[in-house]
Amino acid sequence: MDYSIIVPAYNEAEELPATLQALRAAMDVQKRRGELIVVDNNSSDATAEVAGAHGADRVVFEPVNQIARARNAGAGASRGRQLVFVDADTRIDAGLLEQSLAHLDGGHCVGGGARIEFEGKPGWIGRVGIGLWKRISQLTRTAAGSYLFCRRDAFEAIGGFDERLYASEEVRLSHQLKRWGRPKSLRFVIVPEPPAQTSARKLDWYSGPAMLGWVAFMILVPVAVRSRKFCGFWYKRPVKTTD
Numbered sequence: 001m002d003y004s005i006i007v008p009a010y011n012e013a014e015e016l017p018a019t020l021q022a023l024r025a026a027m028d029v030q031k032r033r034g035e036l037i038v039v040d041n042n043s044s045d046a047t048a049e050v051a052g053a054h055g056a057d058r059v060v061f062e063p064v065n066q067i068a069r070a071r072n073a074g075a076g077a078s079r080g081r082q083l084v085f086v087d088a089d090t091r092i093d094a095g096l097l098e099q100s101l102a103h104l105d106g107g108h109c110v111g112g113g114a115r116i117e118f119e120g121k122p123g124w125i126g127r128v129g130i131g132l133w134k135r136i137s138q139l140t141r142t143a144a145g146s147y148l149f150c151r152r153d154a155f156e157a158i159g160g161f162d163e164r165l166y167a168s169e170e171v172r173l174s175h176q177l178k179r180w181g182r183p184k185s186l187r188f189v190i191v192p193e194p195p196a197q198t199s200a201r202k203l204d205w206y207s208g209p210a211m212l213g214w215v216a217f218m219i220l221v222p223v224a225v226r227s228r229k230f231c232g233f234w235y236k237r238p239v240k241t242t243d
Contacts, residue, residue: 002032004080008070089199110181111150113143
């Protein structure tokens with residue numbers, strides 16, 4: 001198997017159909033053999049059933065609701081030489097997947113990410129936030145969790161995603177991959193075009209001040225990423241009400 005795409009999913013029955021459809025379309029035009037794995041991260045909705053019905057080759061169950069564990073569980077169940085991690089609310093096209101795999105197959109790349117854009121028309125906080133992340137990502141060569149790819153041997157050598165972290169695990173993995181690849185002259189790249197399109201739903205779920213306050217707290221108290229309680233922003237979903 002040439003590559004494996006791993007999609008962690010916690011209560012993502014609504015988002016998965018569009019994501020898996022986009023991934024299947026991207027995979028269908030590749031000249032490499034790939035597999036598509038969805039990790040049901042102890043969902044309470046129909047995530048597993050939806051994944052199986054919309055193109056997943058396999059659905060893996062991870063009982064501990066933590067994004068790092070979900071991604072690692074998917075990697076552990078996969079067979080590909082190259083690993084691609086895509087969030088359940090992120091859509092990519094064939095061009096991005098082709099470039100990512102070409103970088104890895106070229107023998108000069110340990111891994112990388114993509115430029116991230118929000119779907120739709122986000123408000124000013126969303127525009128400022130995604131613009132700031134674009135600069136940070138390109139300057140520091142750090143991948144967003146929405147889309148990250150790497151060599152399997154490198155991923156396994158560094159122990160995968162750090163399961164002590166409840167947030168920023170993709171930042172740590174990016175740094176570890178760069179450190180592993182540096183003595184081997186392997187680069188970590190951020191593919192500029194085409195971008196990965198990700199949902200801006202958190203901008204609808206939470207107020208601007210609440211989001212800015214959370215980000216400020218994470219910057220001022222970085223050890224908070226080791227606490228599920230302090231990282232509840234990423235794990236809690238608003239309760240839907242019916243009229």
